[in-house]
Amino acid sequence: MAPKTYDGSCHCGKIKFTCTLREALAPEGTGKIGRCNCSICVKNGYFLVYPQVKDVHFLDDSDKHMKSYLFRMRNKPHRFCPDCSSNVLIDISQADDIPEMMKGKLAVNASLFEDIDLEKANIYTMDGKNMAS
16 A cells, blocks of 8 residues: 555635545555535535545645535535635544544545546445435
8 A cells, every 4th residue: 555645726726735645546556536425425526535634735825715614414614615616625524423433534525636537546435315414
């Protein structure tokens, strides 16, 4: 298992970041991307990876520009660019309704990574639609 750092940005470039994953994404590595079927993930078109908070770094404090949207339990901010509306991440790090193994992590939208081919990615599905709220 070899870690890999990806460069990412929103569509307009206002939000720029790096994200280090424990394993490179397929086809280069065996890392997987999650697709959730809950209403907000479907509408936002998320392709999610789950790095530790410490492994996501925003360049030039660009995270300070992001806006947040909260819904349902209001404990997982969906962060996005206020200019181009690109969905950057879901902050699940402090949520109390997630499995212990997900604490301290972010759900980052891998479709914002540069040099990634989603057609060749190893994508798995999650049934968020039927999870208890």
